[in-house]
Amino acid sequence: MTDLLITGGTVVDGTGAAPVRADVAVTGGRVEAIGDLAGRPAARTLDASGHAVTPGxxxxxxxxxxxxxxxxxxxxxxxxxxxxxxxxxxxxxxxxxxxxxxxxxxxxxxxxxxxxxxxxxxxxxxxxxxxxxxxxxxxxxxxxxxxxxxxxxxxxxxxxxxxxxxxxxxxxxxxxxxxxxxxxxxxxxxxxxxxxxxxxxxxxxxxxxxxxxxxxxxxxxxxxxxxxxxxxxxxxxxxxxxxxxxxxxxxxxxxxxxxxxxxxxxxxxxxxxxxxxxxxxxxxxAGNAPLSQLLPDWAQEGGEDPMRGRLADPDVRARVADEWRDMPLTWDDITVSRVPDGPAGSGDGDGEAGGAIVGRTIAEIAAAAGTDPSRVALDLAAEHGNGVQMIAAxxxxxxxxxxxxxxxxxxxxxxxxxxxxxxxxxxxxxxxxxxxxxxxxxxxxxxxxxxxxxxxxxxxxxxxxxxxGLADRGVxxxxxxxxxxxxxxxxIADRATFASPQRxxxxxxxxxxxxxxxxxxxxxxxxxxxxxxxxx
Structure with a gap:
């Protein structure tokens, strides 16, 4: 007996071939048959009428x-x-x-x-x-x-x-x-x-x-x-x-x-x-990456601990800030998306002047604190290392x-x-x-x-x-x-947004x-x- 019979759907097989109306029979974890399988006995049937049936x-x-x-x-x-x-x-x-x-x-x-x-x-x-x-x-x-x-x-x-x-x-x-x-x-x-x-x-x-x-x-x-x-x-x-x-x-x-x-x-x-x-x-x-990705290569040498120590040096900070002046992005493009040691490990860390920083741009955080955006970014990298994440537009x-x-x-x-x-x-x-x-x-x-x-x-x-190189997958x-x-x-539609991503x-x-x-x-x-x- 077939383990699972997916009935009534439109099969889009993953190869680029035209969609076809067909049932799909599954036994032992593999596709057993595709076609008109009406009347086929199955331990379980899944009705896919009005739906596309595709490879995962x-x-x-x-x-x-x-x-x-x-x-x-x-x-x-x-x-x-x-x-x-x-x-x-x-x-x-x-x-x-x-x-x-x-x-x-x-x-x-x-x-x-x-x-x-x-x-x-x-x-x-x-x-x-x-x-x-x-x-x-x-x-x-x-x-x-x-x-x-x-x-x-x-x-x-x-x-x-x-x-x-x-x-x-x-x-x-x-x-x-x-x-x-x-x-x-x-x-x-x-x-x-x-x-x-x-x-x-x-x-x-x-x-x-x-x-x-x-x-x-x-x-x-x-x-x-x-x-x-x-x-x-x-x-x-x-x-x-x-x-x-x-x-x-x-x-x-x-x-x-x-x-x-x-x-x-x-x-x-x-x-x-x-x-x-x-x-x-x-x-x-927009993309997502560690905030430390913005640092020049020389500032990251030696690993995270030396990097964080280096970023406490005023001369280093001034040099990094100077290199950032010609960045292809602005600080309005960069939003803090996670800080690793927020309350209860939530990733929702607290920022300068006691205000939450996750979900806010570097420019917004700097304006609220009355400071320079490069200082905000350097402080975050110095305090939290590679664990700070950003959304970059x-x-x-x-x-x-x-x-x-x-x-x-x-x-x-x-x-x-x-x-x-x-x-x-x-x-x-x-x-x-x-x-x-x-x-x-x-x-x-x-x-x-x-x-x-x-x-x-x-x-x-x-x-x-x-x-x-995944054989027998994707089709x-x-x-x-x-x-x-x-x-x-x-x-089918995404409901997750940058403002409400966990949907x-x-x-x-x-x-x-x-x-x-x-x-x-x-x-x-x-x-x-x-x-x-x-x-x-």
Whole structure:
């Protein structure tokens, strides 16, 4: 007997093929049949009449490395239709822990929303075992992050890696890839990865290519230096042959609006020349990052503690403030979204003059305190290090539309799996964590002239699964893993906003992970059937 029969829906199979009216039978966690299955006996039937039945969404770009250990139900992800996530992006990661564990945890402060999560592992297999024990509601694949690799081999200093240190990084990376990692990522704005020279990036690319895995890039600059930064990633792709993913392609700052089209030209040229290059994007005009990302590389050298001590020096503060005068963003563009040590660990810290600062721009905080915005930013970084998060605006709609329409674009939220009622639910997080995928359909597929439904689904399912090397995911076909999203194409919409981000979307009828319903009519039923996806 069939375990689960999804009836009456319109199947959009994830390949880009035209939607078809069909039923879907699921047995043993896999798709058993697709077609007219009227009368087929089933242990359970789910009525999908009037709804699209698609593969579950594959979020190729997340920062849920630690939040899944705090809240394995993955509420904000699975309730928007996500069934698989990739962690370890942007060079930010939690394994291997071969250097000072406290220093590495501080460097990954952006990921670390729940201090109660214990780091019990020393390498990627240990971390994946911890995820396995947590029994998440979604499937999880992991990239090996550059920061732990460099910290283990070189430390946190601004200097080139020596030959033995490059061999050490390649060895650690190779071990992790052999243990099932989906690839490697770098984040060239984050210390100590920002100190990597070209030979180090080439070494990582060659190792990824030897194992047939992905190399994901948070490039060195998304503002004035976007095109040169994309060229650097493409040069490594060309020289090494590694499958390459440029993360969250965007142009930061109004003076750089229009640069995405030129970056896409570079990507097109590389693809025409045989390079395996794509990119991810999310449908918002603001991003989210550690506030410390704004600091120049030299100010971050040595790790978080030396950085915080350095920022107490008046001469250092004056030098940083002077470099900030030509930032592509204004202080009105930058909103504090989380402070790590607010009341009861809520992330809703108290700011200068005793007023709450979360949800307010740096300019607003400075005006209320009668001080300079750069002083506010420096004080926050000095007091809280890498744990302060910001929302950064200043992006252009035309750039976003250009990126979304490109055939090499896939959707990646750049968000985290959050629990609004748990330790990860505080602050004012970016709404993408709760609404990225529904927003794509509501704002950029349903609109006149928007993405066709089948193409929008492909960008959320088979295309990201292929980039990450996830076999039998992201498609609805006989024999594929039964990760399924069922939603109303006319009602699906994000409800999370920058002002009220902890809100689940509308229009999601059901989410099935490995053949087991996890969400029905917007309610998480408590099932945690996710698998840890180790790439063979």
């Amino acid at each position: 969404f594959v979020d190729v770009h997340t920062h849920s490395d630690l939040t899944l250990l705090s809240g394995p139900e993955a509420h904000s992800a699975v309730r928007q239709g996500v069934t698989s996530v990739v962690v370890g992006n942007c060079g930010l990661g939690v394994a291997p822990v071969a250097a000072d564990p406290a220093a590495l945890r501080a460097a990954a402060g952006y990921l670390d929303l729940d201090p109660a999560v214990r780091w019990t592992w020393s390498d990627l297999p240990g971390y994946l075992a911890a995820l396995d024990a947590a029994r998440p509601s979604v499937n999880v694949a992991a990239l090996v992050a550059h920061i732990p690799l460099r910290a283990a081999a070189v430390g946190f200093a601004d200097r080139p890696a020596g030959a033995a240190e490059l061999d050490r990084m390649r060895g650690l990376l190779g071990d992790a890839l052999a243990a099932g990692a989906a690839g490697v990522s770098t984040g060239l704005v984050y210390a100590p990865a920002c100190y990597a020279r070209d030979d180090e990036l080439l070494a990582l690319g060659r190792t990824a290519a030897e194992h047939g895995r992905l190399f994901a890039w948070h490039v060195r600059d998304y503002a004035d230096g976007l095109l040169d930064s994309v060229r650097q990633a493409l040069a490594v792709a060309s020289a090494t042959g590694c499958r390459t993913q440029i993360s969250h392609l965007v142009a930061v700052g109004r003076r750089n609006h229009g640069s995405v089209a030129r970056a896409l030209d570079l990507i097109d040229d590389a693809r025409a020349g045989g390079a395996d290059v794509a990119f991810d994007v999310y449908p918002y005009l 200043g992006r252009g709609e035309r750039d976003l539309l250009d990126a979304l329409a490109h055939p090499a674009a896939v959707i990646g939220s750049d968000g985290q799996a959050l629990d609004p009622d748990g330790p990860t639910g505080g602050g004012a997080p970016h709404p993408r964590s709760y609404g990225c995928f529904p927003r794509l359909f509501a704002e950029y597929a349903r609109r006149p002239g928007g993405l066709p439904l089948a193409e929008a689904v492909r960008k959320c399912t088979s295309a990201p699964a292929e980039r990450a 609805l076909r006989e024999g594929a893993v039964a990760d399924v999203a069922v939603f109303d194409t006319e009602r 689940f979307p509308d229009g999601i009828r059901a989410v099935v992970v490995g053949g087991r319903p996890v969400v029905e009519d917007g309610v998480h039923g408590g099932a945690r059937p996710g698998e840890i996806l180790r790439i063979p």
